[in-house]
Amino acid sequence: MDELRWILLALGAVIVIGVYGYSRWQEWRREGMPWSRPGSEKREPFADQVEPGLDDEDPLVAEPVEAEPAVPEANPESDEEKVVVLTVMAKDRAPYALADLMSVLEDAGLKRTEQHIYRRGLDTGSGTVALYTVANILEPGTFEAEPAESASTPGVALIMQLPGPFDGLVTFEQMLATAQRIADQLGGHVLDSRRCDLTAQSIEHIREDLLEYRRRARLASRQGA
Numbered sequence: 001m002d003e004l005r006w007i008l009l010a011l012g013a014v015i016v017i018g019v020y021g022y023s024r025w026q027e028w029r030r031e032g033m034p035w036s037r038p039g040s041e042k043r044e045p046f047a048d049q050v051e052p053g054l055d056d057e058d059p060l061v062a063e064p065v066e067a068e069p070a071v072p073e074a075n076p077e078s079d080e081e082k083v084v085v086l087t088v089m090a091k092d093r094a095p096y097a098l099a100d101l102m103s104v105l106e107d108a109g110l111k112r113t114e115q116h117i118y119r120r121g122l123d124t125g126s127g128t129v130a131l132y133t134v135a136n137i138l139e140p141g142t143f144e145a146e147p148a149e150s151a152s153t154p155g156v157a158l159i160m161q162l163p164g165p166f167d168g169l170v171t172f173e174q175m176l177a178t179a180q181r182i183a184d185q186l187g188g189h190v191l192d193s194r195r196c197d198l199t200a201q202s203i204e205h206i207r208e209d210l211l212e213y214r215r216r217a218r219l220a221s222r223q224g225a
Contacts, residue, residue, distance in 0.1 A: 094187065160172060
């Protein structure tokens with residue numbers, strides 16, 4: 001029994017060796033003998049890989065490039081005109097002294113123009129444009145450079161006109177803050193364009209209207225591109 005087992009093992013080994021030898025012979029027949037093949041010199045693993053220089057940036061350790069701060073987006077170009085008006089009215093029988101009113105406007109960052117109205121401006125490449133203006137509610141709507149001590153007015157109108165190279169909603173928030181500042185410091189009431197009290201609901205309505213205006217302007221800009 002042991003003799004038969006050794007015979008079978010030897011026969012299996014012969015078969016394995018024969019199969020391997022036959023496969024190698026077929027390979028040499030197709031590609032030639034190993035020593036005669038071009039480029040058969042002994043090569044190191046990854047011999048063709050270029051080593052990175054010391055000055056090369058390692059993408060795994062390089063510090064990320066910081067993005068520029070975001071700039072408030074301007075309203076897209078649009079032919080649709082829109083005017084937003086707020087009014088600040090003094091209390092009955094207590095009109096604003098023009099000198100006091102002008103002082104509050106200047107403290108809020110507005111400047112008096114050559115047309116004798118106040119303006120919050122935005123510097124652009126083509127000059128300064130008005131974000132919003134403040135006019136005297138009395139005709140002709142101006143503020144004298146040196147008003148008389150007795151000069152007064154029952155109120156002012158704050159006006160923003162679109163389209164413009166600025167975001168209407170952001171500008172409205174600035175205009176609203178100015179109107180509330182006047183009312184807080186000098187007394188009075190902030191009103192909407194219909195001369196009704198400016199409630200939280202009416203403020204929200206103006207904001208939604210400006211968002212819709214922005215959406216329509218963007219749609220018109222894409223269609224015109």
